[in-house]
Amino acid sequence: MVQYVNAHLDASFAALADVTRRGVLEQLGRAEASITELADKFDMTLTGMKKHVGILEEAGLVLTEKVGRVRTCRIGRRRLEEVAAWVERYHQLWDARFCELDKVVEQLKRKEKLHGSRKAK
């Protein structure tokens, strides 16, 4: 189970590691768009944009649907929530760790104050 999430995270983070794809997500956050529209906006060939969209879709970060000749892209939420959850979890873990360090520093300071304190830095 954890492995699946890990695979998701691999794909999601890899998908996010490209400024064009993050731009596409931002764009789709505002409104749906076709491949052509995205290709125009990001000054890229249709084929190139198709690949980006494919990567985002593979990662579950966007959903697409083709009706007639146009494929419409929109944001997919679930994977995104997974990413947010991962980051949040580590954020907290790190905060906790750094709070501990802060406490240690505090304690050191207090100790210094107790014994003869030399000039403050």
Next chain:
Amino acid sequence: MVQYVNAHLDASFAALADVTRRGVLEQLGRAEASITELADKFDMTLTGMKKHVGILEEAGLVLTEKVGRVRTCRIGRRRLEEVAAWVERYHQLWDARFCELDKVVEQLKRKEKLHGSRKAK
């Protein structure tokens, strides 16, 4: 300015797009470690682990310091906060967008209820 953040994000997300490196971060979240310790824990050559740490360091996600022959690795926070901030921002943007969609759906439902509703799908 925005470009710099984007470069950071590229490096950060790319660094996070590997299960070993996420594992290293998790490990360092608990306690600092040397390259050797990490290589052992993740069953990898020293050289391989050195590369991973290099990528994480380049991305600003870990800090290292070499004293004597051992290089000690610890978590770096700032970049991580940037990543968290990015995800958070988009999360909100998407939430907002989906709230709007929800409202639209609500409205459609209400409308359907008002006019003669045919069988629910």
Next chain:
DNA sequence: TAGATACTGAACCATATGGTTCAGTATGTG
């Protein structure tokens, strides 16, 4: 000083990535 330990760097390898062009196919439109 002689090992042993801990890292470092160069070189190599297979595969992935971010793009392109070119040649389609499928769908609308006059």
Next chain:
DNA sequence: CACATACTGAACCATATGGTTCAGTATCTA
């Protein structure tokens, strides 16, 4: 039907990635 539009797929290219091995260098320790 003829043409334009919108996408799709294959092939190619340069560069990056995730790993390895091998050969160092620098630092402890007995």
